[in-house]
Amino acid sequence: MNNQYALIDLSYIDLAIGLLLMILTAGFSRLKDLGMGRDLVLSSIRTFIQLIAVGFLLKFIFNSNNPYFIALVIVIMLGVSIITVTGRIDKRTKELPYIVGLSMFAGTGLSVFILTQLLLNISPWYEPYYLIPIAGMILGNSLTGATLAVERIDSEIKSRSAEIEAYLALGATSGQAGSSCIKSALKASMIPTINSMMVVGIVSLPGMMTGQILSGTSPLTAVKYQIIIMYMIALSVGVTSLILTNLRFKRYFTPYHQLREDAL
Amino acid sequence: MADTDNVKIELRGIKKVRDSREVLRGIDLKFYDTKKYIIVGPSGVGKSTLLRLINRMDEPTSGSILYMVTDIRDIPVLELRRKVGIVFQVPVVFEGSVKDNLIVPYLLEKSGITPDDSELKCYLEQSGLEPDILGRKASRLSVGEKQRLNLARALVCSPEVLLLDEPTSALDPQNARRLIESVKELNRELGLTLIMVTHQREHAELLGGDLITLSEGLVKTVRRQ
Numbered sequence: 001m002n003n004q005y006a007l008i009d010l011s012y013i014d015l016a017i018g019l020l021l022m023i024l025t026a027g028f029s030r031l032k033d034l035g036m037g038r039d040l041v042l043s044s045i046r047t048f049i050q051l052i053a054v055g056f057l058l059k060f061i062f063n064s065n066n067p068y069f070i071a072l073v074i075v076i077m078l079g080v081s082i083i084t085v086t087g088r089i090d091k092r093t094k095e096l097p098y099i100v101g102l103s104m105f106a107g108t109g110l111s112v113f114i115l116t117q118l119l120l121n122i123s124p125w126y127e128p129y130y131l132i133p134i135a136g137m138i139l140g141n142s143l144t145g146a147t148l149a150v151e152r153i154d155s156e157i158k159s160r161s162a163e164i165e166a167y168l169a170l171g172a173t174s175g176q177a178g179s180s181c182i183k184s185a186l187k188a189s190m191i192p193t194i195n196s197m198m199v200v201g202i203v204s205l206p207g208m209m210t211g212q213i214l215s216g217t218s219p220l221t222a223v224k225y226q227i228i229i230m231y232m233i234a235l236s237v238g239v240t241s242l243i244l245t246n247l248r249f250k251r252y253f254t255p256y257h258q259l260r261e262d263a264l
Numbered sequence: 265m266a267d268t269d270n271v272k273i274e275l276r277g278i279k280k281v282r283d284s285r286e287v288l289r290g291i292d293l294k295f296y297d298t299k300k301y302i303i304v305g306p307s308g309v310g311k312s313t314l315l316r317l318i319n320r321m322d323e324p325t326s327g328s329i330l331y332m333v334t335d336i337r338d339i340p341v342l343e344l345r346r347k348v349g350i351v352f353q354v355p356v357v358f359e360g361s362v363k364d365n366l367i368v369p370y371l372l373e374k375s376g377i378t379p380d381d382s383e384l385k386c387y388l389e390q391s392g393l394e395p396d397i398l399g400r401k402a403s404r405l406s407v408g409e410k411q412r413l414n415l416a417r418a419l420v421c422s423p424e425v426l427l428l429d430e431p432t433s434a435l436d437p438q439n440a441r442r443l444i445e446s447v448k449e450l451n452r453e454l455g456l457t458l459i460m461v462t463h464q465r466e467h468a469e470l471l472g473g474d475l476i477t478l479s480e481g482l483v484k485t486v487r488r489q
Binding site: 162163165166167168169170171172173176254256257258259 | 319320321322323341342343345346349350352354356358368369372373414417418420421
């Protein structure tokens with residue numbers, strides 16, 4: 001029975017109908033020789049299987065109510081994020097996973113702590129219905145910021161090495177010589193977050209807000225959550241990028257304010 | 265021959281290995297106060313590397329460098345770089361005006377001192393630039409003017425030694441000669457010790473000074489002026 005304010009559940013038959021429509025679309029692609037049929041079928045099946053698996057996993061995790069287990073899930077999410085960011089960077093140095101991990105832990109940890117413990121006052125602290133989705137959203141958005149921060153600082157220092165050495169030759173410290181590179185990297189890392197904050201509600205309705213509304217939450221409550229989560233994402237991206245750019249910057253200089261040619 | 269008291273910079277047993285190749289294989293040299301030196305040699309012999317070691321833009325693999333009898337490792341590196349200025353092969357100008365470029369050394373020192381325009385114009389004149397270009401955008405200068413701006417900027421630090429790493433290689437012959445003349449004048453007026461790397465013999469002759477020839481990572485000859 002459908003209630004106006006309760007989430008309408010979908011049956012597996014409903015999902016199967018959706019998958020069938022995807023297969024028909026793939027057939028149309030084959031008919032028109034678009035060359036996308038195989039990928040469309042494959043991605044549709046993967047979506048089905050992966051999300052169903054995640055759904056069962058999350059159900060198991062939420063029911064476990066074990067703080068260590070939930071903390072382990074967060075650690076695994078952080079680990080996967082570190083691997084993802086590291087994998088996107090051209091210059092993969094030995095220390096890169098550690099500085100990415102440290103920065104993301106600090107940035108995400110701060111935001112999650114503020115939101116769950118200071119603003120929402122969630123008790124127990126590991127309440128999975130809040131902790132896991134919030135941590136996941138903040139981590140997921142920090143990934144892009146972290147990647148952009150590292151990529152930009154690497155490319156800035158390489159392209160501006162002559163300028164940096166000109167500053168060093170005049171008696172600048174490495175921090176003074178490279179300050180504009182750090183600024184540029186920080187700006188670049190924040191662009192996607194700022195862009196999405198600029199258009200939210202006008203060009204796009206965010207997934208979290210949509211999901212909450214669909215589940216019967218009042219739109220006003222849903223938007224409050226969306227606002228605060230976006231602020232926390234911006235905070236996380238900012239803190240992560242600040243720490244990461246400064247740590248990455250250090251590898252390019254010796255303690256004697258010399259630009260390391262082998263690092264370029 | 266100047267006595268030991270006038271030794272400004274001394275290199276003792278300097279070796280430098282780069283990418284498993286021994287670029288410098290044991291350099292022993294003395295540079296005396298107020299004198300001019302030209303370092304020549306084929307490409308890749310280590311001339312620029314040698315200059316970069318003197319103001320500690322790079323570290324030798326072994327050996328020591330003394331500045332006024334003190335090992336440069338015992339001198340704060342930022343202080344050393346202000347005393348030993350360098351003009352690079354390719355001129356670099358910073359964002360902003362000519363004035364913005366010249367005041368960089370003051371801003372880096374955070375001394376709170378703001379030079380007035382008349383002082384800055386002196387540095388421009390010493391480098392052979394027109395004093396009225398202070399307000400001009402640095403990026404709009406010609407290559408020759410940019411190189412002179414690099415020279416003027418180095419002079420703002422009041423160096424005692426000036427290293428010049430192929431300063432004329434990006435310049436046309438006329439501008440190259442003018443730059444060398446300006447540098448000669450600085451040596452005469454300010455008593456700057458000059459060490460210039462060049463692969464152009466005519467510029468070496470124009471500057472004058474002791475000619476040091478490097479070959480295969482070693483000092484081959486030193487021809488005193």
